[in-house]
Amino acid sequence: MENFLCGVxxxxxxxxxxxxxxxxxxxxxxxxxxxxxxxxxIFMTAIDRDIDTLEIEQHTSVYRLFSSPxxxxxxDGDVFVPGVIDLxxxxxxxxxxxxxxxxxxxxxxxxxxxxxxxTEIGFYEINKEVVSQKIRCGLENAExxxxxxxxxxxxxxxxxxxxxxxxxxxVNDIE
Amino acid sequence: MILNKKxxxxxxxxxxxxLAVFFLLVIFALIFLTPFVIDEKEEKILLLGEISSKENxxxxxxxxxxxxxxxxxxxxxxxxxxxDSSNEEELRTVSEEIFSGVYGSCYGLxxxxxxxxxxxxxxxxxxxxxxxxxxxxxxxxxxxxxxLESGGVEECI
Numbered sequence: 517m518e519n520f521l522c523g524v525x526x527x528x529x530x531x532x533x534x535x536x537x538x539x540x541x542x543x544x545x546x547x548x549x550x551x552x553x554x555x556x557x558i559f560m561t562a563i564d565r566d567i568d569t570l571e572i573e574q575h576t577s578v579y580r581l582f583s584s585p586x587x588x589x590x591x592d593g594d595v596f597v598p599g600v601i602d603l604x605x606x607x608x609x610x611x612x613x614x615x616x617x618x619x620x621x622x623x624x625x626x627x628x629x630x631x632x633x634x635t636e637i638g639f640y641e642i643n644k645e646v647v648s649q650k651i652r653c654g655l656e657n658a659e660x661x662x663x664x665x666x667x668x669x670x671x672x673x674x675x676x677x678x679x680x681x682x683x684x685x686x687v688n689d690i691e
Numbered sequence: 692m693i694l695n696k697k698x699x700x701x702x703x704x705x706x707x708x709x710l711a712v713f714f715l716l717v718i719f720a721l722i723f724l725t726p727f728v729i730d731e732k733e734e735k736i737l738l739l740g741e742i743s744s745k746e747n748x749x750x751x752x753x754x755x756x757x758x759x760x761x762x763x764x765x766x767x768x769x770x771x772x773x774x775d776s777s778n779e780e781e782l783r784t785v786s787e788e789i790f791s792g793v794y795g796s797c798y799g800l801x802x803x804x805x806x807x808x809x810x811x812x813x814x815x816x817x818x819x820x821x822x823x824x825x826x827x828x829x830x831x832x833x834x835x836x837x838x839l840e841s842g843g844v845e846e847c848i
Contacts, residue, residue, distance in 0.1 A: 554720075578746050579745055597752075597756070598749045599753035599754075632789075664836070667753075668789065670753045677757070
């Protein structure tokens with residue numbers, strides 16, 4: 517240890533400026549590494565974000581029911597009338613075609629359409645296996661998440677518009 | 692100005708230069724991290740609000756097209772009210788009948804200065820023409836949906 521210190525001291529005496537610059541460069545190097553590491557960490561923290569798309573998927577499903585011409589929306593001639601349900605299209609075949617969920621599907625939809633006085637018009641489920649898991653929604657550590665909503669709609673029954681209620685439940689697997 | 696020995700450039704003590712870099716690093720961290728920490732929830736709410744509001748535009752559209760008699764719809768009643776404010780009572784009655792039948796007491800509807808129920812910040816609004824001007828028709832059914840999900844919807848009916 518003494519020999520080492522003597523060596524350093526000797527170096528300092530003979531080439532003091534050179535030795536100081538070396539020490540400074542070493543300190544600068546360490547500082548630079550620390551700064552660069554922090555920059556990378558900050559940047560990674562900023563971009564490493566979980567995007568929870570579950571609720572958006574659920575609302576998109578509801579939106580599609582109303583907006584897609586492949587679903588049960590009513591068209592007066594060529595004009596699509598939003599908010600009006602064509603009763604002739606409100607059936608299981610149309611609804612399954614409306615969503616045509618791929619294999620490994622994660623979304624189940626339950627629809628109940630009734631008149632304002634409570635008389636039921638129709639009750640359909642898309643992807644029944646997932647919908648049947650709705651009883652677990654809201655439970656702690658549940659593997660499913662549900663969105664329930666009620667929409668006031670009109671139904672076109674033989675060209676006549678009638679007041680109705682559409683109860684929608686969307687059940688999603690949480691991966 | 693303090694110059695170095697050769698008279699070229701600044702002679703800044705090393706400690707200060709480190710502090711300056713550290714200070715810049717803190718600013719960098721604030722710029723990059725603060726928006727993500729503070730606005731994460733807000734961004735999500737905005738995005739969801741945007742989608743759910745589009746759903747509820749369909750509800751407003753159904754409301755406007757609702758037949759009141761063989762020749763009249765709610766939008767006709769609104770037009771009559773805009774022409775003559777004495778038609779307000781009929782518009783109120785019809786609107787209450789529609790929405791209370793669906794959402795009980797858990798809804799808010801506003802037509803310009805007419806307000807039924809509580810119209811909160813989750814309202815969805817559309818513009819309705821009024822002789823070259825626009826009035827806003829707003830609907831808020833968020834309270835009903837919240838109670839539907841939490842199992843307390845009986846409180847509304």
